[in-house]
Amino acid sequence: MSTRGRNDVGQATVEFALALPVVLIIVLGVVQVGVAIRNELAVELAAREGARAAVVSSDPSGAAARAARRSVELPIDVSTQTTAHDVVVTITYTDPTDVPIIGRFLGPSTHSATATMATEPD
Numbered sequence: 001m002s003t004r005g006r007n008d009v010g011q012a013t014v015e016f017a018l019a020l021p022v023v024l025i026i027v028l029g030v031v032q033v034g035v036a037i038r039n040e041l042a043v044e045l046a047a048r049e050g051a052r053a054a055v056v057s058s059d060p061s062g063a064a065a066r067a068a069r070r071s072v073e074l075p076i077d078v079s080t081q082t083t084a085h086d087v088v089v090t091i092t093y094t095d096p097t098d099v100p101i102i103g104r105f106l107g108p109s110t111h112s113a114t115a116t117m118a119t120e121p122d
Helices: 005-007 010-057 060-071 101-106
Strands: 076-084 086-095 110-117
Touching: 010 060, 010 076, 010 086, 010 101, 010 110, 060 076, 060 086
Parallel strands: none
Antiparallel strands: 076 086, 086 110
């Protein structure tokens, strides 16, 4: 065997060992972005569903909270404001960012959405 052949033994293993943590962090970062986008869309859906239920109900706050919580499976906070002409429903969700490794760097993120709908005439 030539001297060059013996010096290259294990080179691919070392390169893989050096590149793996970087690739792993990038993949977990992409997963975390996907989870955050999914949660943001769920919060927006809950706000729309809550506002839709609130405008046709005699108890806007209760109807908004029930409809919003029924539409998503996240522990959300629901806030409802009613004026003479419209109902404003605000949904807030604090995402614990529990994707391994990445969650420790980012910490929890807060998603919030507001939906406004005109009240139904009597």
